[in-house]
Amino acid sequence: MYHYRIKKHGKVASLQVETAGEVPLENALLPAVNGAVIGVALNDKTLYNSLEKQFNQKPHVSPPKTPVLHIKTDNTHIGYGDTIRIPTTMGAVFAGPSLGIVMGKKAxxxxxxxxxxxIQGYTIVNEVSLAETSFYRPAVKAKCRDTFCPIGPWVIDAxxxxxxxxxxxxxxxxDExxxxxxxxxxxxxxxxxxxYISSFITLEVGDMIIAGTPLRTESLEIKAGDVVAVEIEKIGRLVNSVAAE
Structure with a gap:
């Protein structure tokens, strides 16, 4: 089952359909969820291992034992087909492919x-970010810029x-x-x-957790004029164009 949020005649509606083909994707320009979005940093093994030396140096001394969290505020959320707008004077900007975990019950x-x-189901997230200098304390300025969190195009049942x-x-x-x-x-x-998150934050229906992004290398750098697509097996494909702010 696929769950869509679409905008029609200026109003937002939700649809549930058995197959993705029943709703044209051009109608799915809203984020697939409308709740809080919490990201998990350092949740990729390659990324985590690449920072092992830094973890054992001051001021940290040891690697983090629990998930490191950050937020993607409402202004970052966009849907399938919408445009990611990036600054041109603040250095490299990177795509952040990730699974989105969508809550179906208050937790x-x-x-x-x-x-x-x-868990209600899963969606696709592109957790866009500027280059980061601290993974223990992910920078709001790097992660919470307008349009920096495409979500969608739908939620597929768990x-x-x-x-x-x-x-x-x-x-x-x-396309490469x-x-x-x-x-x-x-x-x-x-x-x-x-x-872990629900141990101190009550998660509401429709809230979403970004499960974690990989090490952001040059291969994930995006620039104005690009079209970026994140595809997750059994879930679908999230496509967004990129333009300068």
């Missing part, structure tokens, strides 16, 4: 064992995804494959993420 202090019961912890994620820039990863590269599992 407060849930356990890892029952965390999956609170029951339709056999194993969300083993999904291939592919990123294309101008530039990056591949898999959700099996998460440092912290989906269940652990939901349990």
């Amino acid at each position: 407060c202090r849930v356990t890892q064992e029952n965390a999956h019961d609170y 029951s339709d995804v056999d194993n969300a912890q083993d999904l291939k994620i592919s990123t294309y820039i101008n 494959l530039c990056h591949e990863t898999n959700t099996d590269q998460m440092v912290h599992s989906i269940e652990k993420i939901v349990a």
